[in-house]
Amino acid sequence: MDLTGKFLVAMPGMGDPRFDKSVVLICAHSAEGAMGLIVNKRVEEVTFSGLLEHLKIPRAPQGREIAVHFGGPVERGRGFVLHSPDYRGGATTMKIEGGYGMTATLDVLEALARGDGPHRALLALGYSGWGPGQLEAEIARNDWLTAEADAGLVFADDDARKWTGALRSMGIDPLSLSSSAGRA
Numbered sequence: 001m002d003l004t005g006k007f008l009v010a011m012p013g014m015g016d017p018r019f020d021k022s023v024v025l026i027c028a029h030s031a032e033g034a035m036g037l038i039v040n041k042r043v044e045e046v047t048f049s050g051l052l053e054h055l056k057i058p059r060a061p062q063g064r065e066i067a068v069h070f071g072g073p074v075e076r077g078r079g080f081v082l083h084s085p086d087y088r089g090g091a092t093t094m095k096i097e098g099g100y101g102m103t104a105t106l107d108v109l110e111a112l113a114r115g116d117g118p119h120r121a122l123l124a125l126g127y128s129g130w131g132p133g134q135l136e137a138e139i140a141r142n143d144w145l146t147a148e149a150d151a152g153l154v155f156a157d158d159d160a161r162k163w164t165g166a167l168r169s170m171g172i173d174p175l176s177l178s179s180s181a182g183r184a
Helices: 048-054 105-115 134-140 157-171
Strands: 004-010 021-031 033-038 068-070 074-083 092-096 100-103 121-130 146-148
Touching: 004 157, 021 157, 033 068, 033 134, 048 092, 048 100, 048 105, 068 074, 074 105, 105 121, 121 134, 146 157
Parallel strands: 068 121
Antiparallel strands: 004 021, 004 146, 021 033, 033 121, 074 100, 074 121, 092 100
């Protein structure tokens, strides 16, 4: 199973509060493990403008403001820009199946500060990671649903509706989900 470019949608009974009602875009998945970014949890205390100032990256008047998200609990001091495929940072941009790119170098931040860069983008601080077989075990335990990723949801401004939107894209009414799982 390769979930690269797909959504993980947290089930209501998720045992880890950091992932409660999370929507995660899986950026890489192989036998060695998986890496993804939570796309629906903003970091309210950090703004893109403030981050640029902290990094001493000058912002042009036409510079963009993008949302800053909690990407996951691993390496929370590291930033990842998830973006549309129109931006190519050369070898520093990782192509993600489904029409996404991820760049973790300053060049994409500098481009956004100038008003250039990718058409659509969000910045994630930290990432979500799983060791070999860990994600598959969590899916088997009914912690996650998997779904086709939708760029409209990934880059939507309304983070509060991304979880319900991802469920509805699968034909699931969020009110019909139970927080306890079972086997038939």
